[in-house]
Amino acid sequence: MSIEEGAKFVAAAYAVILAVLVLYYFISARRVNALRRDVQLLEQEVQRRQAGAGEAGGE
Amino acid sequence: MKQLLSAPALFVEAGICLVAGLLLGFLYAPIDASSMGFSQKIFYYHAPIAETALLAFGIAFVAAIAYLRTQDAKWDRLGLVCVRLGLLFSLLVMITGMIWGKAAWDAWWAWEPRLTTFLLVCFLYIAYFVLRSAVEEEQRRATYAAVFAIIAFIDVPITFFATRFLPEGLHPVVIGTGGSGMEGSMLVSFLISMLGMTLLLAALIRRDLAVEELKDRVADLKHTIGG
Amino acid sequence: MAILRKDLIRELRTREMLISMILFVLLAMVIFHYAFTVKEGADLTYFTGGMLWVTFIFAMLLGLNRSFAQEKDERCLDGLLLCPVDRVTIFLAKTAGNLIFLLIIQVVAVPVFTLFFVERSYAGDLLPFLVVLLLADVGICALGTLLATISMNTRSRDLLLPIIFLPLIVPVLIAATGATTLIFAEGAGFGGLLARVLFLLGFDAVFIVAAYGTYDFAIGE
Numbered sequence: 001m002s003i004e005e006g007a008k009f010v011a012a013a014y015a016v017i018l019a020v021l022v023l024y025y026f027i028s029a030r031r032v033n034a035l036r037r038d039v040q041l042l043e044q045e046v047q048r049r050q051a052g053a054g055e056a057g058g059e
Numbered sequence: 060m061k062q063l064l065s066a067p068a069l070f071v072e073a074g075i076c077l078v079a080g081l082l083l084g085f086l087y088a089p090i091d092a093s094s095m096g097f098s099q100k101i102f103y104y105h106a107p108i109a110e111t112a113l114l115a116f117g118i119a120f121v122a123a124i125a126y127l128r129t130q131d132a133k134w135d136r137l138g139l140v141c142v143r144l145g146l147l148f149s150l151l152v153m154i155t156g157m158i159w160g161k162a163a164w165d166a167w168w169a170w171e172p173r174l175t176t177f178l179l180v181c182f183l184y185i186a187y188f189v190l191r192s193a194v195e196e197e198q199r200r201a202t203y204a205a206v207f208a209i210i211a212f213i214d215v216p217i218t219f220f221a222t223r224f225l226p227e228g229l230h231p232v233v234i235g236t237g238g239s240g241m242e243g244s245m246l247v248s249f250l251i252s253m254l255g256m257t258l259l260l261a262a263l264i265r266r267d268l269a270v271e272e273l274k275d276r277v278a279d280l281k282h283t284i285g286g
Numbered sequence: 287m288a289i290l291r292k293d294l295i296r297e298l299r300t301r302e303m304l305i306s307m308i309l310f311v312l313l314a315m316v317i318f319h320y321a322f323t324v325k326e327g328a329d330l331t332y333f334t335g336g337m338l339w340v341t342f343i344f345a346m347l348l349g350l351n352r353s354f355a356q357e358k359d360e361r362c363l364d365g366l367l368l369c370p371v372d373r374v375t376i377f378l379a380k381t382a383g384n385l386i387f388l389l390i391i392q393v394v395a396v397p398v399f400t401l402f403f404v405e406r407s408y409a410g411d412l413l414p415f416l417v418v419l420l421l422a423d424v425g426i427c428a429l430g431t432l433l434a435t436i437s438m439n440t441r442s443r444d445l446l447l448p449i450i451f452l453p454l455i456v457p458v459l460i461a462a463t464g465a466t467t468l469i470f471a472e473g474a475g476f477g478g479l480l481a482r483v484l485f486l487l488g489f490d491a492v493f494i495v496a497a498y499g500t501y502d503f504a505i506g507e
Contacts, residue, residue, distance in 0.1 A: 007097060010101050013105065013155040014081070016151070017104050017151055020151060025259075025263060028263065032266060032270055032273065035273035035276075038277050039276050039277055042280035042284065043280060045280075045284055046280060127500070179456055183453040186449045189442075189449050189450070193437075194439075195441065199439070202503050203503075206504050207436070207450060210432070210433075210496055214453075214457070220485070221460045221461060221485065225464050225482060225485065
């Protein structure tokens with residue numbers, strides 16, 4: 001197999017690997033950020049409700 | 060030091076090593092003398108991914124044992140993440156293995172030891188996820204998954220051994236797996252790529268682990284609010 | 287011991303499962319014949335080991351599913367767990383029970399199989415054959431029992447067992463079919479089969495130890 005033909009296959013292989021892994025990393029990173037936001041929002045909500053309950057209990 | 064170990068940093072480090080390995084593989088190491096010729100260069104990523112996949116499963120194995128001992132959910136999360144990544148890497152091994160096969164032997168598939176073992180490995184760890192999805196209660200799910208992760212990992216070398224050595228006697232081993240020694244320049248390229256892949260695995264583990272932890276946290280918080 | 291006896295007695299009384307498994311195995315052989323002899327006079331000599339073991343493995347899946355499902359339905363397991371019995375003993379008893387069932391089926395199936403598919407007499411190699419049979423059986427039953435215990439407690443129950451069991455049992459399949467086909471097709475003594483026999487032995491040892499370590503968790507509540 002000549003170098004040109006072989007190169008096509010090799011390039012394809014490397015491209016697949018890098019594409020998949022790099023993509024996976026960035027998707028994962030985005031999910032982390034989205035989830036962090038979710039956690040923040042939820043924690044705020046919990047605090048709000050606890051504050052509200054505290055007031056209600058205090059009355 | 061901690062900075063160096065954070066996910067983004069690891070990713071960059073991995074990238075550096077991988078690119079270095081790539082360049083070395085193409086520019087520094089010679090073209091393989093065997094019939095594979097240029098297509099042998101796939102090896103510089105293919106082999107590291109394979110070993111990294113197995114490394115991931117090994118970590119899952121250890122995590123599984125740790126979980127069974129401590130019942131601490133963090134081990135279950137680590138196991139889950141490692142199996143998932145290991146599976147991803149294994150699929151990549153299969154894909155690149157087939158591409159390499161096509162380039163080197165002009166056949167997309169051959170029932171040779173490494174491809175077959177990784178095929179089985181894929182089935183095995185897909186079964187891990189099927190198992191997980193069949194159990195709703197957290198504690199039990201983690202326990203069963205841990206037991207399976209342990210059994211599965213033990214089976215991997217056994218399977219490789221079986222596919223490699225046992226079929227002889229009835230028909231000759233079809234394709235040699237080319238485990239010949241590597242000369243210096245090839246070795247260097249290989250090792251650096253290997254390091255790169257391992258670092259990449261570490262980066263991905265950290266990221267995914269964070270995802271799982273946060274997912275659990277979200278679920279907990281929702282529970283607090285709803286309940 | 288008592289557990290073993292209990293399982294055996296229950297089965298011998300109903301014989302449902304055993305009869306079904308035996309019928310399944312025999313029917314599978316007939317199906318194999320029609321499946322593989324599309325070409326006139328096709329030579330199946332080198333397929334024999336494979337056909338035999340595939341049948342046994344699938345029969346075992348049926349049997350494991352059945353016996354564990356029954357147990358679950360009758361809540362025997364809960365009662366068992368209340369006894370001060372070592373969990374691992376339960377494993378050994380169940381495995382032994384399953385092993386005996388498998389052997390019973392094989393006692394019927396192997397002669398019929400030989401009649402249908404094996405041309406040369408392997409009486410000379412009977413001992414190696416039986417050793418291979420037994421070792422492979424132990425592997426199948428030990429792993430099967432462990433995994434069935436897990437799968438029975440899940441949502442998908444009997445659907446899950448093949449998925450988790452089959453990939454793990456492939457090495458045994460490779461070794462057993464290789465050895466069996468060699469015996470049926472060419473004849474082989476312990477010498478030629480040594481690698482496979484040792485492999486099966488090793489497999490059994492490894493997985494029994496693994497089951498020892500994990501069965502507590504598999505069955506635990």
